[in-house]
Amino acid sequence: MSARIAGVIGWPVGHSLSPRIHGYWLRSLKIDAAYAALPAPPEDFSRAIEGLRRAGFAGLNVTLPHKHAAFAIAETLDDAARATGAVNLLLFRHGRVEGRNTDVEGLRASLVEEFGADIVNGAIAVVLGAGGAARAAAVALDRLGAKEIRFANRNPGRARTLAADLQPHLKAALVAIPWTEGTSAIEDAVLLVNATSAGMQGGPALDVSLETLPSGAAVYDVVYTPLETGLVRRAKARGLRAATGLGMLLNQAAPSFAAFYGVAPSITPELRHALAQALSP
Numbered sequence: 001m002s003a004r005i006a007g008v009i010g011w012p013v014g015h016s017l018s019p020r021i022h023g024y025w026l027r028s029l030k031i032d033a034a035y036a037a038l039p040a041p042p043e044d045f046s047r048a049i050e051g052l053r054r055a056g057f058a059g060l061n062v063t064l065p066h067k068h069a070a071f072a073i074a075e076t077l078d079d080a081a082r083a084t085g086a087v088n089l090l091l092f093r094h095g096r097v098e099g100r101n102t103d104v105e106g107l108r109a110s111l112v113e114e115f116g117a118d119i120v121n122g123a124i125a126v127v128l129g130a131g132g133a134a135r136a137a138a139v140a141l142d143r144l145g146a147k148e149i150r151f152a153n154r155n156p157g158r159a160r161t162l163a164a165d166l167q168p169h170l171k172a173a174l175v176a177i178p179w180t181e182g183t184s185a186i187e188d189a190v191l192l193v194n195a196t197s198a199g200m201q202g203g204p205a206l207d208v209s210l211e212t213l214p215s216g217a218a219v220y221d222v223v224y225t226p227l228e229t230g231l232v233r234r235a236k237a238r239g240l241r242a243a244t245g246l247g248m249l250l251n252q253a254a255p256s257f258a259a260f261y262g263v264a265p266s267i268t269p270e271l272r273h274a275l276a277q278a279l280s281p
């Protein structure tokens with residue numbers, strides 16, 4: 001078999017950690033293959049996909065701002081992609097373009113690793129945000145058995161749209177709440193997930209108080225730059241369990257790698273350490 005090639009397509013894409021993650025696995029598993037970072041502006045996306053497919057790529061990870069365009073291009077979809085309306089993995093197989101969403105599994109697996117499989121089972125979770133990451137969080141929390149998921153977003157209309165779009169796909173009750181009611185909405189929650197981009201390095205901080213979260217609750221921040229976000233620092237200072245989104249990133253990459261190269265990789269402490277170093281100032 002000739003060497004396989006895959007990559008990540010985005011705009012911009014230079015900051016992506018995916019080449020580092022997949023490169024680590026290719027080297028450690030001694031697989032003769034490549035993984036490239038592929039910048040493509042939105043207006044070139046569909047032509048780029050067609051060109052890469054014809055050039056013999058096994059598939060592509062898809063990052064901002066293309067996850068919805070990838071959903072539209074895909075000829076088949078898995079359940080997670082169908083529910084979220086977003087595709088972060090395109091596979092070119094059997095003459096077809098397959099669309100999958102591994103962000104859902106990435107977050108589900110990371111929550112289990114960090115807080116245990118029962119973290120939201122039969123309980124209430126609050127998600128901040130209403131973009132792609134929030135949609136992935138809705139499906140992941142539903143798969144973990146959440147009874148109710150409350151969404152608070154700066155732009156309240158987007159939270160209402162998210163709840164209406166996803167409710168037919170999920171068992172959990174989805175409730176849109178005003179951003180200003182976030183403090184009271186977390187009083188009876190077991191988990192708070194930040195799925196906004198607030199708190200990212202160089203951007204505005206996340207303006208949310210944790211004072212009303214119950215003492216047994218946990219906090220998960222999908223943001224992973226910086227390695228320890230302000231939200232996670234504040235949660236730990238209150239004695240709460242808290243984690244950033246590096247585990248989500250690694251756990252969405254693993255099924256992508258298996259689909260591209262046919263081998264399930266391991267998320268080793270050495271890999272986590274290498275990424276933590278790459279993210280350290």
Ligand code: NDP
Nearest residue numbers: 129130131132133134154155196197198204222245248249
């Ligand atoms: P989107 O652009 O789809 O959504 C961004 C969200 O953040 C919106 O809900 C937006 O609210 C909100 N937001 C932005 N700035 C602020 C602010 N200052 N205060 C409050 N809310 C704000 O992005 P994604 O959902 O795709 O990504 C969100 C974050 O998740 C990013 O940081 C991304 O890197 C991260 N992510 C991490 C992954 C991982 O593997 N760990 C995977 C995917 C994403 P509004 O609608 O009001 O604009």
